[in-house]
Amino acid sequence: DIKGFAFDMDGVIADTARFHGQAWHQLADKVGTEWTPELADALKGVSRMDSLELILKAGGHENEYTEEEKNALATEKNDNYVRLVETLTPDDILPGMKAFLDELKDTHYHLVLASASKNAPKVLQYLQLTDYFEGIVDPAKLSKGKPDPEIYVEAAKTMNLPVNQVAGVEDAQAGIQAINGAGELSIGIGSSLHDADVKFNTTGEVSLAAIKKQL
Ligand code: G6P
Numbered sequence: 001d002i003k004g005f006a007f008d009m010d011g012v013i014a015d016t017a018r019f020h021g022q023a024w025h026q027l028a029d030k031v032g033t034e035w036t037p038e039l040a041d042a043l044k045g046v047s048r049m050d051s052l053e054l055i056l057k058a059g060g061h062e063n064e065y066t067e068e069e070k071n072a073l074a075t076e077k078n079d080n081y082v083r084l085v086e087t088l089t090p091d092d093i094l095p096g097m098k099a100f101l102d103e104l105k106d107t108h109y110h111l112v113l114a115s116a117s118k119n120a121p122k123v124l125q126y127l128q129l130t131d132y133f134e135g136i137v138d139p140a141k142l143s144k145g146k147p148d149p150e151i152y153v154e155a156a157k158t159m160n161l162p163v164n165q166v167a168g169v170e171d172a173q174a175g176i177q178a179i180n181g182a183g184e185l186s187i188g189i190g191s192s193l194h195d196a197d198v199k200f201n202t203t204g205e206v207s208l209a210a211i212k213k214q215l
């Protein structure tokens with residue numbers, strides 16, 4: 001039986017995937033990599049530095065920058081992203097997710113945030129959702145980012161639960177791979193998440209009853 005939920009944030013709880021996309025698009029233009037829907041999708045859930053590497057590689061620019069220059073590019077993207085998220089309010093919680101979190105809290109499920117974003121604590125505050133979570137996995141302490149399972153294994157540890165009692169909620173392929181690799185129940189929101197155990201097209205459809213229907 002599932003006793004805890006580990007949540008991705010960007011594109012699941014908060015409408016922030018579009019801000020990451022916007023800021024990375026700006027950076028892709030700057031380094032001369034063509035911005036495509038496929039590249040945008042491949043970046044979802046992926047850490048800041050891994051995302052930068054993917055963008056440089058997509059345009060064949062991976063050998064044109066020193067480590068120092070790459071760090072500066074990542075900082076520039078983050079500055080642009082932070083400027084965008086500063087406008088967030090509770091109205092930017094994705095449809096249905098506040099109700100789902102309330103349902104989980106009222107029925108005493110464990111809740112932990114498993115976001116790759118170093119900005120996650122700040123974003124949760126803007127959305128006024130910090131109190132819902134008993135913990136936030138710190139991505140700075142991970143040796144590998146999604147699709148590696150490490151972040152979801154850590155989430156289960158934070159809840160003191162065996163992995164088979166944990167469900168992970170994700171909008172990105174890299175995240176579903178991480179949940180499946182951890183041996184947890186994967187809940188995918190969005191199209192083309194074929195490997196998810198439970199699938200929804202939009203956040204508005206997610207509820208405990210709707211999940212149970214698919215099990
Ligand atoms: C999430 C987002 C990614 C983002 C990553 C790192 O996984 O889906 O788009 O690159 O977090 O975010 P950060 O805020 O630390 O740059």
Ligand code: MG
Pocket residue numbers: 008009010011012017044045170171172175
């Ligand atoms: Mg996401």
